Amino acid sequence: MLLLIRQPLALLGLFIVIGYFLLALGGPMLAPYSPTDQHFADTLQAPSTRYWFGTDQFGRDVFSRVIVGSQTIIVVATFATALSLFIGSLIGILAGYLGGWWDEALMRATDVMLAFPALILAMLIITMLGSDLVYLIITIAVVFSPGIARVIRSEVLSIKAMTYIKAAQALGCSPNHIILRHILPNSLGVILVEGSIYFGYAIFAAAGLGFLGLGVQPPSPDWGLQVNDGRNFLLTAPWVALFPALAISSLVVGVNLLAMGLSQVFGEHFVQ
């Protein structure tokens, strides 16, 4: 954490991310209007002192919808990242530590998953499951865990070759003990870095699926869905799409700056 403070860009990223988390936490309390209230006298109004970000085709306040919409994307991205880190680490550690047949089977399974463009696989799964917040989280986690598993596995392989693991094995420690007390703590840095990178991807995925109408259902505010709503008015009322689009971009910029900082702290090359 101390090292992070010495990097101004990473610190800026941290502030942006914390800012959006606070926004999501405050939600409706911070919004000047209800995100679903329709003001039919004020449809497609340009930004003004009354409606800071203007209004959409139903006269709903874009500013309030951007604020409340942060809840959806933050919740989905956070839980999806946590779940994919859990699944990915589990697969990566099992494959890396157990080796042999386990490694072969698990890695071929990730090969198959990675043979799909991520978005196509996510679209396929979510269509079959149905649009729901929980299914959205599960879908994103399933799509991203193979990539995480790969990285964790290679980290585990390099840790496994260390002398202290050999020593622990020679002392007769059980595999459970070695995995939980030696391998896992030493992989935490990589897991954290992967988590910060995939948090950005999860926001991409949540926004993209929302944009395609596969996320939360209207009239709940959702940034991706808002951008799609605004797509029909890009030439006449660009603010409907512009502000949620800026929100998505700035959040991911923040996440990526933070991820770059973290990967430098943990000595990883940040390659995307």
Next chain:
Amino acid sequence: MLGFVILFLVSLVIFGVTELLPGDTATFMLGQRATPDLVTALRKQMGLDRPASVRYIEWITNILQGDWGESLLLKTAIWPLLQQRFENTLVLTFLTILLGTPLGIGLGLLAGLNQGRWLDQTIIVFTTFIISIPSFIIAIFMVILFSAYLQWLPASSMIASDASLGDRVSRLILPILTLLSGMLAHLTRHTRSSLLTVLQADYLRTARGKGLAEGLVIFHHALPNALLPTITVVALNIGWLIGGAVLVETVFAYPGLGQLMVQALSSRDIPLLQAISLLTAASFTLANLAADLLYIVLNPRIRYS
């Protein structure tokens, strides 16, 4: 060989996901009218009551023989539809790759050779921003800037069959610019970091030590090695562009594979969905395979047996 095994497993996953999860084609087709009796009757009529393994084998043998089945929504054979859309997507993909590869490598080298100076810093900050913005958001920004504000280019890429060449080209510019920006950022980053790794190698110190001119050191010793990994990035981008351009195609209403997939999704056209998924996954896998092969051919140090 491994590629074919993967493709076989991929087809199994597609079939499994679309067939075994709750809700099948018959239920979707009947929609609101779905009563248990009707669903059972339709399932029987469509042969959906047979075991999944039998239906999978039928599906995959038909595809291998060139019969991709029939779309539920459009009631036409899938392959001609798929072929035309695939061609459109390939046009976008290859124009993007063609323009993006030299530009991305060029910018990456420029940044790497000026490491730490303002040019390098600018390129890094710029690419960080581009990488952080989802492609469909970049598309939205492009339309707002070039179509709404400056009014230079059309916002929609729907191309009429009698459109003039100039019109066709002008409608391709924004989607290509959008896809290009994402690809460019990734490629620039990779080229830069790969060049920086090579620049630290011992053989470069040797080359300099024996008194070679700096230009010769860079172009003859550093570049060939630095550019090898970028082949993989370019190939990965082909796969990404074929499968991942879904959102960008949707924004511009470009008649590509991605847009067809979105239509298939919203109308629950499962045969069409399966076909598109298989085609994109196959292209993705082939692009990766091609990258591996090219890497082996160009890299004399690696010879897989």
